[in-house]
Amino acid sequence: MKIHQPTRAAGLERLADFTAQAGFNYAHKRNFDYGPEADVEADPWRDNVSRLSPYIRHKLLTEQELIEAVIKVHGSQKADKFITEILWRGYFRGWLEQRPEVWADYVTGRDDALRAMQKLGSQRKTYEQALESRTGIDCFDFWMKELIDTGYLHNHARMWFASIWIFTLKLPWQIGADLFLQHLRDGDAASNVLSWRWVAGLHTKGKSYQATKENIVQFTDGRFTAIGLAQEFVPLVESKSYKFRPLKVPPAPPAAAAFALLVHEEDCHPESLTLPGKPALLIGVSGPDGKSPKGVADPVREFAQGAVTDALTRGSDHFGCESVMWNKGQKLADVMKTAGIERLIVPWLPTGPLKDAIGREVNGCNPRWVMRNYDAAIWPLAKAGFFPVKKKAPDALAPLGILL
Ligand SMILES: Cc1cc2nc3c(=O)[nH]c(=O)nc-3n(C[C@H](O)[C@H](O)[C@H](O)COP(=O)(O)OP(=O)(O)OC[C@H]3O[C@@H](n4cnc5c(N)ncnc54)[C@H](O)[C@@H]3O)c2cc1C
Structure with a gap:
């Protein structure tokens, strides 16, 4: 199995390779796990899942562009299974965001x-x-x-x-x-x-x-005997029931004088954010080790850091501005002060370890938040189960030009 490089270019390359499989093959074969050694060159049918998740998770590729790419090749009906899985991701994000x-x-x-x-x-x-x-x-x-x-x-x-x-x-x-x-x-x-x-x-x-x-x-194509499994699956229970707190979608930041844009590992495609102009500075930050008290494995850290570095390089080219890293031990306010910039815009920091680690300090800089239109359309639908989200997605996404 090819190891993922943490760049948007590598994600786009994999997407281009996979798109042809995202219709009939994905719908019929996605549940098969042929294993990491499957020879997909010899048998493209075994290239049955995208393995794009690290790119999607860091928003090196956006959910919107993935859905658009598969619709373009297969139409929304034939790509329905793949689109449904992309929607599952948005469902889980929205569900947690509304029950932090x-x-x-x-x-x-x-x-x-x-x-x-x-x-x-x-x-x-x-x-x-x-x-x-x-x-x-x-x-x-x-x-x-x-x-x-x-x-x-x-x-x-x-x-x-x-x-x-x-x-x-x-x-x-x-x-x-x-x-x-x-x-x-x-x-x-x-x-x-x-x-x-x-x-x-x-x-x-x-x-x-x-x-x-x-x-x-x-x-698994008979790769295992799977002997020794439990025969009983008594569901776990918990006494607490979680309160639903409807998401407040932030208003678009107003046009402003010079601002810095924070580029974090939850959103590594600054070029496609809806911003009130061009940022004067990009400030990069990543903190994957907060995911676990044991820290993360090297490849996980390298992917997250690489994704932010790639986003800063692309973003600097796109906006024609400088970029700096907000390193551990530094204060964000000091990074901005050194650059002589007072205003900060931040792509939405979803509930999770990075928000736990930097949310308070970011809030201390009075940021304006930007939420992607796709997230603002899908996340609020995650009120209970997945199927209402799937049902309402066509209406929610139509204003974005996504016709399901
Ligand atoms: C116990 C458990 C833990 C999981 N942990 C994660 C995780 O930490 N991060 C993560 O991104 N996914 C997680 N998933 C969901 C899913 O397994 C992966 O997204 C998927 O296997 C990624 O492989 P792929 O890109 O080849 O998927 P594909 O089948 O090609 O799907 C395309 C994309 O759709 C999304 N997707 C697909 N299936 C799901 C799903 N069931 N739930 C949510 N999104 C989905 C992913 O973004 C995925 O990249 C978990 C599932 C289980 C059962």
């Missing part, structure tokens, strides 16, 4: 679970066996290695992995979600934490995801 306490409780629950595990000898042993690919469950041990070696897992493998983690190995879901955030190049607060909650039976209450031997054997 779920993220805060995940962080507390994760830290509690990690502490508790130190005292639970047998749980710690299972955890260590899992990390070292020594559970004896062939598929799980393979995926653990694949996760650590490649920074990617197929969607179906993530579902099976999480189900085995929770129901067979009986490990805390928060520690599994933390492991994913340490190793996935696309590791994302909303898609990751809410998917783990979904597998556990906490997102759709009372409905857990069941990893079965038959399903794994079928959709």
Whole structure:
């Protein structure tokens, strides 16, 4: 499997290669996990998923341009499956944005679970066996290695992995979600934490995801025996129900004198933001290590930092302005003062680790926020389940010129 380079150019190249597969092939084959060694050159049918997630997660490629690209080639009906998956991402983002306490409780629950595990000898042993690919469950041990070696897992493998983690190995879901955030190049607060909650039976209450031997054997092309899986999948329960807080879409920033634009790893395509003019300075920041108390694996850090560097280079060319990094230990206000700029515009910082790390300091600089029209159209729809979002998406996206 080709390792992802953290540039928009590499993302566009992969998109160009994949677009032909995004219609019929994706719709019929997307659930198959042929593994990292699949020879997609010899058999393009095995090139059945895009592997674009690290680009989408850092907005090196935007959801809007992906949907437009696949509609152009296949039309919206034939590309419906792919578009639906892109909408899932927006659904999870919007859902978490409107229930930020779920993220805060995940962080507390994760830290509690990690502490508790130190005292639970047998749980710690299972955890260590899992990390070292020594559970004896062939598929799980393979995926653990694949996760650590490649920074990617197929969607179906993530579902099976999480189900085995929770129901067979009986490990805390928060520690599994933390492991994913340490190793996935696309590791994302909303898609990751809410998917783990979904597998556990906490997102759709009372409905857990069941990893079965038959399903794994079928959709991995018989690569595994998948022996030793739990037969019971009793959904986890929690006493709390989370309050829905409707998203307030920020008004577009008014035209202004010189302003600096913050370029962070949640949005690495400054050229396509709706801004009140050209920024006088780009200020780059990334902080992927905040995703986990254990920090992140080198490839995850390198991808996030590389994505911001790429965004600064492209942005400087596009806007004809300088760029600087806001480095650890520096004050953002000082970076702006040194440049002689008072106004700051910031692409929306979604709920998650980067907002936890820099949100307060950014707010201290009285920023104006910009939210992408696509996000402003999709996120507020995430009031409950996914299907109302899918149903309302055509009307919500039509004003953007996206005809589903
Ligand atoms: C337990 C678990 C944890 C996950 N953690 C993450 C995560 O941290 N970051 C992340 O981006 N995705 C996560 N996902 C969702 C999904 O597995 C990945 O987005 C997808 O596998 C990425 O591979 P791809 O780009 O080849 O996907 P494709 O099938 O080619 O899909 C195209 C794009 O659609 C979006 N997408 C596809 N499936 C989903 C989905 N189920 N939910 C949300 N968006 C989706 C992604 O942006 C993806 O790149 C998780 C799923 C599970 C079950």
